[in-house]
Amino acid sequence: METKSENRCHGGVQGVYSHASQACGGAMTFGLFLPEEAADAPVPLLWYLSGLTCTHENAMTKAGAQAWAAEQGIALCFPDTSPRGDDVADDEAFDLGQGAGFYVNATAAPWAPHFNMWDYITAELPMLLGRNFALDMERQSICGHSMGGHGALTIAMHHPERFRAVSAFAPIAHPTQSDWGRKQFTAYLGADETAWAAHDATLLMRERGFDGPVLVDQGTDDNFLDLLMPEALAEAMTARRQEGAFRMQKGYDHSYFFMSTFMEEHVAFHAEALYR
Numbered sequence: 468m469e470t471k472s473e474n475r476c477h478g479g480v481q482g483v484y485s486h487a488s489q490a491c492g493g494a495m496t497f498g499l500f501l502p503e504e505a506a507d508a509p510v511p512l513l514w515y516l517s518g519l520t521c522t523h524e525n526a527m528t529k530a531g532a533q534a535w536a537a538e539q540g541i542a543l544c545f546p547d548t549s550p551r552g553d554d555v556a557d558d559e560a561f562d563l564g565q566g567a568g569f570y571v572n573a574t575a576a577p578w579a580p581h582f583n584m585w586d587y588i589t590a591e592l593p594m595l596l597g598r599n600f601a602l603d604m605e606r607q608s609i610c611g612h613s614m615g616g617h618g619a620l621t622i623a624m625h626h627p628e629r630f631r632a633v634s635a636f637a638p639i640a641h642p643t644q645s646d647w648g649r650k651q652f653t654a655y656l657g658a659d660e661t662a663w664a665a666h667d668a669t670l671l672m673r674e675r676g677f678d679g680p681v682l683v684d685q686g687t688d689d690n691f692l693d694l695l696m697p698e699a700l701a702e703a704m705t706a707r708r709q710e711g712a713f714r715m716q717k718g719y720d721h722s723y724f725f726m727s728t729f730m731e732e733h734v735a736f737h738a739e740a741l742y743r
């Protein structure tokens with residue numbers, strides 16, 4: 468692992484690190500914020516999964532999460548959203564290929580050799596973090612935005628034993644029925660739609676739900692509402708009687724102004740679950 472940068476931040480350290488990833492077949496970069504408490508003992512970890520076009524840097528520099536994580540004594544991990552590099556497949560569109568890994572393991576050409584973000588986020592990166600930093604991996608929680616909200620919800624519902632809580636900002640809520648999902652699943656997973664269901668938050672909510680609290684915030688003025696399909700997830704949460712809250716926030720759009728507004732509440736929500 469290589470340290471790219473470390474900056475003092477809200478009494479702790481905001482680091483950026485790169486490492487050779489087996490899952491993604493090349494170098495991957497991530498951001499990790501450690502609060503000052505990590506100097507003395509392992510601290511709980513909150514994952515933040517980012518959306519389309521993002522690297523590890525967008526949320527790290529625009530969401531304002533470190534202030535609230537420092538207050539709660541929680542670490543934050545900001546992974547990249549896809550494998551990168553000249554030898555990695557890509558597409559001209561911003562919503563496919565590099566910057567758009569969709570948190571799945573690709574099985575179809577030309578994506579399969581590198582696009583294994585599911586394994587990267589659920590297996591390889593947690594192992595690396597646990598071995599190299601003062602993190603209490605028995606206390607993890609996960610959140611994300613848009614494509615990252617989809618990733619956070621689907622990963623949490625597949626790993627309820629690992630994550631104490633899950634939250635999402637404007638998640639891609641029903642990707643098997645949206646052009647943000649159908650296009651990428653066809654490319655990464657192939658045309659057989661039975662392989663897609665495991666990566667649809669609404670279908671997973673209907674089928675199994677999450678064994679812990681769920682918080683979803685969605686802006687009413689989001690320019691991508693038709694693609695996100697929040698109503699499907701809200702309906703599934705209600706039908707399952709899922710513990711949690713689904714909030715429509717008046718006037719907010721899809722930008723980081725939205726996330727930074729509600730980040731304090733999301734971090735506090737996770738802190739409550741992590742310190743219970």
Ligand SMILES: N[C@@H](CCC(=O)N[C@@H](CSC=O)C(=O)NCC(=O)O)C(=O)O
Nearest residue numbers: 518519520521525561612613614615723
């Ligand atoms: N460039 C695109 C819009 C891309 C966009 O809005 N990306 C969002 C995530 S969307 C769902 O996953 C984002 O987080 N962008 C990074 C940022 O720093 O805002 C277009 O022009 O339509």
